[in-house]
Every structure is written in structure tokens, then in C-alpha cells.
Amino acid sequence: MLITYLLLLSQTSTPNLEIFGQVDGAEFGRSAANAADINQDGVDDIIIGAPLTTINGMTESGAVYLHSGADGSLIRQWYGLAAADYFGTSVSGAGDLNGDNIPDILISANGASPNNTTAGGSVYAYSGADGSLIHQWDGTYDNSSYGGTLAGGEDVNADGVPDVIISAANADPNGILDAGEAFIYSGATGSLIYYWHGVNTVEALGRGSSFVGDIDNDGTVDFAISASGGANNYGQVTVYSGNGGAQLLQLTGPYYGGDFGHSVAGLGDINADGYDDIVVGAPRESANGLNWTGAVYAFSGADGSQLFMWEGTGRYNLLGKCVSSAGDFNQDGVPDILIGQGGHDSNGHGQSGAAFVYSGTDGLLIQQINGRDTLDWLGRNACHMGDLDSDGYTDILLTIQGDDVNGLTDNGSVGLYSNRTTLPLYEILGAVAPYYLEAGDYADFTVTGCPPFAPVIIGYSLRGAGPLSTAFGIVDLTPPVQVLAVMSADSMGIAVFNQYVPGNASGVTLYSQCKVGNVLSTSVAAYIN
Helix, strand or coil: CCCEEECCCCECCECCEEEECCCCCCCCCCEEEEEECCCCCCCCEEEEEECCCCECCECCCEEEEEECCCCCCEEEEEECCCCCCCEEEEEEEEECCCCCCCCEEEEEECCCCHHHCCCCCEEEEECCCCCCEEEEEECCCCCCCEEEEEEEEECCCCCCCCEEEEEECCCCHHHCCCCEEEEEECCCCCCEEEEEECCCCCCCEEEEEEEEECCCCCCCCEEEEEECCHHHHCCEEEEECCCCCCEEEEEECCCCCCCCCCEEEEEECCCCCCCCEEEEEECCCCECCECCCEEEEEECCCCCCEEEEEECCCCCCCEEEEEEEEECCCCCCCCEEEEEECCCCECCECCCEEEEEECCCCCCEEEEEECCCCCCCEEEEEEEEECCCCCCCCEEEEEECCCCCCCCCCCCEEEEEECCCCCCEEEEECCCECCEECCCCEEEEEEECCCCCCEEEEEEECCCCCCEEECCEEECCCCCCEEEEEEECCCCCCEEEEEECCHHHCCCEEEEEEEECCEEEEEEEEEEC
16 A cells, blocks of 8 residues: 655744555544554664555455654555454554564554454554564454553563553443443563553543653552543542552542543653653643533642643544643643644635644643644644654654545545744855855855754756756755755854865856755856856
8 A cells, every 4th residue: 555755844834744544434533543663774663553454345344554654654564354444443663572683563453353352452562663563452342442542662560671551441341331441561572560450430541651750759650540431420530559559649530421431641850840741632622601611620649639720622633532631842841731622624625623732831822833724634633743843843753534635535534743943044154145156265154053072965957947846845956956065064053164165167057055964955056167
């Protein structure tokens, strides 16, 4: 299955990397996650699920794609095994499970029917090195949503191998309808480490489950298991110690039916008290007389006290459908908060979706990114990716599962966004007049606005201004393109290349452009007198 990719220059609400699905109705981006650096190029990669993909005549069997975080190119793909498997319902990075020093991945197919169940669900751990199966875990109850939530990459039992959280929020343990289940399995052996089940009808235990950092500051990663229908339908999130499983915190939603705990994530230490903090989404809370505006809460990991609260502003906005750390998005030294609002309406487009980054320092809005079209559902999934394009700013991943592109419907897309609002400035200094060079003189090719010590490449063409489509975007150069200089910016983000202009170059136009990390500058055409 062909997946195309396009790298765009970053603006406030424009992705610097966007990857498009190519299957009608597949909802490419229903799930997506940081897969860590699987192809070993120094940049984390992206795992993307498209669970409504039809393959080989098997309706909605599903598909999952692994893409390079550096340039968006396809690394590997996996497909569901049967119709209505919904392979790719959830995906997650797994860390290195098999000891080959290459990260592995997790994929759920919650419509799969193992062991004579009907949609009992399955979860698979695959090798990042060659795509082979490492582990398989299966649900035991019909229509249980097994694998609806996945989390990996953290070592709970201190054996040196990351472990795996799997939820089944619609399981019926002990005959109790939709009581729900949650499991932690050993990434080394696949065996069960911890198990919980709900005890009340529609408790939905496991609806949101995640590793949340070191909440009790004992040097061991801890984890949260939520029950969005728990505590008499007020919703509940329980944080457990990774060192023995003892309960550390229990948080209860403030409103009946608010779906408190639908999403939960670790934030790092946002209040600088030495303890990691957590964020919880409640997308069905209603504010100001409007249904399901949604709400999100940030809590202290030390004592469970509320640090911040944000509310949706429109009916059926569903703020908090997903929550995540945004890393240090505004570069003030404090982790920030990423919140998705899939039902947001913007610019006359209903349910186009939106994502918000809020400051971990004061809770104020840093950036808002809106969906482009009706029913885009931007922001139903979101996560922090680190600095993929080496521009000095952290990147966030947002899914746009309802995106209609290239004449298709609901083929979906995934975009990477950063807080960078300016491009590197590329100039040729020392010219007699702007961009007129004198043959036989020297010129300074200067790039400013780079991240400190960032790699800088200046390319040139004598043939024209392109455009040329590349993995890094549209280059304004006509092939053949050659390298004029390879250098690094200094501590102030400045790179200068001094070049002698040959005396026999008179009458030639030099077309040039620079790349800083994976970010392109504007191009310059200079006529040589």
C-alpha cells in the first residue's frame, strides 16, 4: 500500500511534516505514537494506525505504518489478518523487548477474534528490526475492547526490559457488564505482572491507562489505571507504584457522567516540587449549560492536589479526548501540556478539531492548532515527539483521521508541529548591490536564526530556481544541485561561509538555498557581474 509524504515549512498552524494516508475511508491516524529511533538514524520515528483499511478484500482488516521521523518516508507496514480486525486501533512504542538494541512496537486489533471469541481482541509486539512477531496477547471476553489502550517503553519489574500496559474497558469479568480489565505484562517473557478488574457494571476500568513517570520519587516508574465510569459514574484514576504495585493516589472526577479518566498521561514535574505530575481528560463534562464541552485537569503527583483546570468552550467539543505532555514547548524550562479537542468547530467547519498547548508554568495557552475542514477530527490523538527536525524546538504529533486529501474521503493524515514561527534567514553579504556579485571578489554566504551548533548545508544550482520536490520539501533549485558548503552554526545560531567568486563566472546566475537540520530556508538568486 502506497503512502505519500510531504514536508512543509513550519508556521503557527502548519505542520512541518505531514504524512497522508492513501486508502479511501481508512482513517489513517486513528492512532499514532512515537516509536523511538527504529531505523537508527538519530531521529525518532512514527507509528501510525489505519484500522478501517480494507486489504486484499478483507473489509476493515486494518493496517499500520512505520514512518521515518526525519523525512516521512515509509520504513515498514503491517496488515490485519481478517475482516473487521481493526488492526491499528491503538499503537505504541514498546522500547527494546528482544535485546537487539532496536526499539520494538505494539499494535492492537480490538476486532480480532482469538480463541473462539467474538471481537475478543489481540495485541501484538513486533520487532523494530525486521517486523517479526515477538509476543501476542489475547482478550478473553467478547467485544471487550482489548487493546483499546496501550502503553509501553517503561520497565516496571526492574528486569531491564520494558513492560506493557493493555486495557480492555468493555470486558465482562465475573459476568459484570463492561466492568473492564487492565493488565501489565512482562516485555521480556510476555507473562502477567499485574491485573485489575472492575467490580461494577459499566465501570470501564482501563479506559485510560498510562505510565506516568516517577510519582512517588522512589526511582521507579509508576502507572495510572482509570475507570471512566467508576466511583458511581464520576470517573476515577488510580496511580500505582511501579515498585510493588501499591496505590499512591486516587483521583475522582467532580461531575457525574463526565468520563473523567478517558485519557491520562504523565507530565514530568511542572510545579518544581521534585515529584512528577499527571494530567487527566474528562471529555464528557458539561460546562456553562453546554453538553460535553469537556475538561482537563493537571494534578500534583505529590499529593493529588489540582494544579490547573481547562474547560471546552463549545457544545460537544470533547476537550480532553486525548492528553499528553508537550515537552518544554515554550522553552522556559518547565514541561507543558498538550490537549486534543476533536469536536472543536473552527472557521465554520464543524468538528474540524483542535489541539492546544498550555504552559506548565502558569496554565496559559501557548499555541492552538485548528483542523482545516469539517469532520477532520484533528487532535483525537496527540503526543510529544522531541526535536525531530533539529530546529531547536520540541515537536508534537497530531492526528487528523477524518482528513480528505488527494480526492479521497477520510483517508486521514498525521502532522508534526513545532513552536518555531520563523525560518532561518539566508543571505549573501558583500554584494555590490542586493544579490549582485562581482566576479573575482569574495562573498559571505550567511545563515542566521539557526539553533546553536545546528548542522547547515548550502546547496546551489546553475540551472534555475526549480521547484524540485524533495524529502525535505520544495527546493527552489533545478537539478543538478551541488553542495556549496557544509558547516555548523555557532553558539549564537549563526553560520558564515566565505567564498571566492571565480573571475570567469561573469554572466552566470547562482541559485542557492540552505538547509538547517531538516528545515529549509528561502532561496536566493544572485547574478554575477
